[in-house]
Amino acid sequence: MAKDGDGTESGSGPAAGTRRAPAGAAVLREDKTAAIRAAVFEELAAVGFARMSIEGIARRAGVGKTAVYRRWRSKLHLVLDVVAAVAAAGLPAPDTGSLRGDVRTVLEVAARALRHPMASQIIPDLLAEAARSPELAAALKTALHDSQQGVAAAVVARAVERGELPPDVDPQLALDLLTGPLYWRLLVVRDEVPAGYLDALAGSVTAALGAD
Structure with missing residues (x-):
């Protein structure tokens, strides 16, 4: 045969x-x-x-x-x-009509992804391996940073157009504020996200960005 x-x-x-x-x-x-x-x-x-x-x-x-x-x-x-x-699939930038709504949506999607059992095991492991593999480091940068940077830039741009943020807000700072706290809490400390946490975090992020 x-x-x-x-x-x-x-x-x-x-x-x-x-x-x-x-x-x-x-x-x-x-x-x-x-x-x-x-x-x-x-x-x-x-x-x-x-x-x-x-x-x-x-x-x-x-x-x-x-x-x-x-x-x-x-x-x-x-x-x-x-x-x-995974990077090519991307995450569409939310357009809820307000900066706080957009930020809250991004946080909800990110928290759901990071809480997934596979993600919570795979992401830290690949990041550790990336320290020894430039090729893997570059791929992870594209998947975990560059794709999300586009989302943060779109959220900031819309907020600037609505007059909620000053035009000099740095999208990179927005990305750090959006993803850093959740990564720390869910993948480093491995703590739960209590009720009301995402709402409070959304308020903190928008305030830190200088929202009117």
Whole structure:
């Protein structure tokens, strides 16, 4: 029996030949690619980047190792691709009509993401690994900083247009104020977010930015 580009068996003979990819072409099934990407998150959360292996990812995804290696040449490149995909998905900037409303929405979305069991395990682990890998550090900067910087810039720009903020407000400062407290509380101290905390934090952030 012949096998397709992902190692699945296909028939032989003239009838089966009509279903076979052209010679030299690898058939990379999208469902297997999605399963592998999902397995990466699960494996990172379970064992961390250092102990993660292509074998473990393949086993978790229910595919052979060759199916992984046909797509990515190493676990680093696999993680880089997954991180880049997360960054590309992005987070749309809220437009509630007020700075406080926009800030509150960003905080709610960020808190929900950081409270996710996988995120709470994966993000600190990858940040630690990034200290030893410039490639991973650059990918994480894009995923965790650059994509969110666009959101902060949009929130600030709209607030300036509405006259809620002075035009010289630094979007980078806004980003630090929006993400720093939650990262500290949820991923460093690993404390809960009590009722009313996000409302209070939204008020503090808008005040710190100089909202009228």
